[in-house]
Amino acid sequence: MNDFFKWIIKRILLAIITIYVVITATYILLYISPGNPVQIYIDSLLARGYSKEYALMKAREVFGNYVNQTAFQAYLSYINGLLHGDLGRSLIYHEPVIKLIALETPYTVFLVSSSLILSYIIGVLIGLLTAKYSGGKIDSLITILSAAFNSIPNYIVAIILLLFFAIYNNYFPISGSYGIGVHPGFNLPFIINMLDHYTLPILSFSLPMIPGWILSIRSAAFSISQEDYVRYAKLRGVKSRTILLNYIGKTAVIPSFTRLMYSFGLLLGSATFIESIFGLYGIGSLYATALTSKDYPLAIGVLLVIVIISIIGNILADIIYGILDPRVRVGEE
Amino acid sequence: MKNKFVISLYRLFKLIYRNKIFFAGFIIFVFYILMGTVGLLIIPYPSPSLANPFNAFQPPSLNHFPLYIFGTDYEGEPLLPEIVWGTPFILEVTSIASVITIGVGLILGLLAGFMGRFVDLALNAFFEIILTLPGFPITLILATIIHTSNPLILAGILSMFSWAGLAKAIRSFTYSLKKQEYITMAKILGLSKIRILKEIIYPMSSYILVHLFQDMMFYVFGLVALYAFGFLPLSNNNWGVILNFAISIGGAIYSPLGFWNLIIPMIIIIIYEIGLMMMSIGLGKLVDPRLREY
Numbered sequence: 001m002n003d004f005f006k007w008i009i010k011r012i013l014l015a016i017i018t019i020y021v022v023i024t025a026t027y028i029l030l031y032i033s034p035g036n037p038v039q040i041y042i043d044s045l046l047a048r049g050y051s052k053e054y055a056l057m058k059a060r061e062v063f064g065n066y067v068n069q070t071a072f073q074a075y076l077s078y079i080n081g082l083l084h085g086d087l088g089r090s091l092i093y094h095e096p097v098i099k100l101i102a103l104e105t106p107y108t109v110f111l112v113s114s115s116l117i118l119s120y121i122i123g124v125l126i127g128l129l130t131a132k133y134s135g136g137k138i139d140s141l142i143t144i145l146s147a148a149f150n151s152i153p154n155y156i157v158a159i160i161l162l163l164f165f166a167i168y169n170n171y172f173p174i175s176g177s178y179g180i181g182v183h184p185g186f187n188l189p190f191i192i193n194m195l196d197h198y199t200l201p202i203l204s205f206s207l208p209m210i211p212g213w214i215l216s217i218r219s220a221a222f223s224i225s226q227e228d229y230v231r232y233a234k235l236r237g238v239k240s241r242t243i244l245l246n247y248i249g250k251t252a253v254i255p256s257f258t259r260l261m262y263s264f265g266l267l268l269g270s271a272t273f274i275e276s277i278f279g280l281y282g283i284g285s286l287y288a289t290a291l292t293s294k295d296y297p298l299a300i301g302v303l304l305v306i307v308i309i310s311i312i313g314n315i316l317a318d319i320i321y322g323i324l325d326p327r328v329r330v331g332e333e
Numbered sequence: 334m335k336n337k338f339v340i341s342l343y344r345l346f347k348l349i350y351r352n353k354i355f356f357a358g359f360i361i362f363v364f365y366i367l368m369g370t371v372g373l374l375i376i377p378y379p380s381p382s383l384a385n386p387f388n389a390f391q392p393p394s395l396n397h398f399p400l401y402i403f404g405t406d407y408e409g410e411p412l413l414p415e416i417v418w419g420t421p422f423i424l425e426v427t428s429i430a431s432v433i434t435i436g437v438g439l440i441l442g443l444l445a446g447f448m449g450r451f452v453d454l455a456l457n458a459f460f461e462i463i464l465t466l467p468g469f470p471i472t473l474i475l476a477t478i479i480h481t482s483n484p485l486i487l488a489g490i491l492s493m494f495s496w497a498g499l500a501k502a503i504r505s506f507t508y509s510l511k512k513q514e515y516i517t518m519a520k521i522l523g524l525s526k527i528r529i530l531k532e533i534i535y536p537m538s539s540y541i542l543v544h545l546f547q548d549m550m551f552y553v554f555g556l557v558a559l560y561a562f563g564f565l566p567l568s569n570n571n572w573g574v575i576l577n578f579a580i581s582i583g584g585a586i587y588s589p590l591g592f593w594n595l596i597i598p599m600i601i602i603i604i605y606e607i608g609l610m611m612m613s614i615g616l617g618k619l620v621d622p623r624l625r626e627y
Binding site: 014015017018021022029147148150151152153155156159160162163167168174265266268269270272273276287288291292294296299300302303306307310311314 | 458461462465466467469470471473474477478550554557558561562563564586587589592595599602603606607609610611614
């Protein structure tokens with residue numbers, strides 16, 4: 001247990017260093033690199049004929065209070081601002097960045113977590129099925145199919161689903177997180193409406209992920225079924241269903257369960273295309289809008305939030321993995 | 334010497350031919366390479382002079398074979414030249430990016446595995462940091478800020494975060510190989526360092542190749558998406574730009590007319606991806622004897 005603790009503390013230290021490095025990198029990107037957004041913003045104001053004082057004042061308002069300081073002072077106040085949740089103001093929405101992110105994050109969390117869970121459940125079920133019929137026709141068919149589907153990116157699936165199920169046939173709404181005249185909140189009409197709007201996005205997010213789960217469960221189950229204790233159980237005459245579920249299933253699912261936790265953080269950042277295609281609310285589409293309209297304070301704010309969430313998700317995944325799989329706790333590292 | 338080379342080439346082809354999945358993927362891959370090289374000599378360069386506004390959004394047809402086999406876009410320009418001339422850029426960027434990934438991953442992984450001690454500790458921490466970062470949003474912001482179509486820079490941006498997994502795998506490979514008896518023997522026999530390095534890299538080569546094809550696959554996703562969703566300048570010709578124009582200018586998503594203009598480039602992309610995927614699966618089977626049974 002002691003080793004496990006040490007290991008976790010090492011992970012947390014590493015995570016803090018990572019977050020610090022990322023914050024510094026974004027600072028460099030935003031404030032001191034040549035052609036940085038602050039300078040571009042000031043130049044654009046100057047080009048429109050405003051005075052230098054006015055331009056600096058405006059820039060301070062948008063990017064925070066650290067525009068006209070020395071590089072080091074500015075760096076300190078940037079970090080100080082971040083610690084107080086101050087990510088600057090958005091150029092296009094004229095609101096504090098942190099407020100916009102807080103408003104839009106729940107939508108992305110809903111989209112990503114429900115697609116992850118859906119794909120995971122389907123993937124594990126099919127993966128164990130292939131493991132049961134390992135070596136047969138069903139196994140090779142599913143393997144080939146999942147390999148083929150694994151090579152289709154989610155934005156292409158999204159466009160195809162949108163074309164066939166929303167535009168050529170009106171089965172689902174074309175765009176938006178919820179319909180007009182529905183008030184966001186925890187009430188039945190809103191939830192039903194939202195599920196209607198989110199069916200296609202969730203499908204297009206989860207379908208391309210299923211093959212990955214199938215393949216990893218299949219290979220894990222395959223290597224476990226070669227282990228001595230499984231062979232012994234077979235020889236002893238334990239029912240094949242018990243072997244599949246209790247002996248192979250449990251052990252095969254643990255590593256992929258950690259990957260599930262781990263993917264959550266990483267996927268939060270990759271909802272961008274799906275959210276843009278379906279016109280959903282969420283930090284992904286917020287990020288895309290911020291980037292394409294050169295709203296760098298907003299973009300960097302979203303990026304920082306995504307990075308921090310994925311790093312925390314990673315640590316949580318490691319801890320849970322250590323709890324689930326005792327081999328890690330002994331400290332193989 | 335020449336004869337030996339011919340024989341080993343023949344053996345390679347026999348090996349490829351025997352592995353059906355790899356062979357099929359290989360044919361697709363070669364077809365795309367031909368499209369990006371020989372195709373440029375056959376198919377005319379896409380120009381507005383080929384466009385005819387009265388022909389907009391035509392489905393694939395055999396008129397003026399082969400010019401209209403992919404139909405036309407929103408301007409009535411045939412899609413075939415656009416797709417053929419859009420191929421080299423995609424192939425170029427994605428292969429440079431994969432080579433960078435493999436190179437960096439291999440060198441750093443070997444370094445960590447070989448040096449051990451402090452170098453290993455530092456490099457491994459570095460790998461961990463890169464692995465925990467969400468590469469995709471960082472790639473997006475870098476692409477937007479740098480905003481270039483220079484293949485080398487784009488390849489650098491794409492491969493920035495994906496070498497760490499490979500490096501970690503190579504590191505542990507090197508660790509376990511270093512302890513193998515034949516390497517110890519080689520050291521005792523006083524074989525040159527380069528020779529020993531060769532002996533260590535050789536068993537990994539198939540794993541590296543599998544990684545190479547998978548990387549190429551993911552870079553095609555990424556690169557096409559960066560263009561299709563307008564994060565990169567739309568000044569040159571490639572599959573992503575075709576999709577972008579079809580969606581943003583042609584409004585192809587919201588009009589049933591635009592179906593072929595959207596579907597054809599997507600099918601072209603997917604077939605290429607499947608080809609790469611088949612090559613990597615085939616190689617995996619070639620390498621892993623447990624999988625070869627099926």
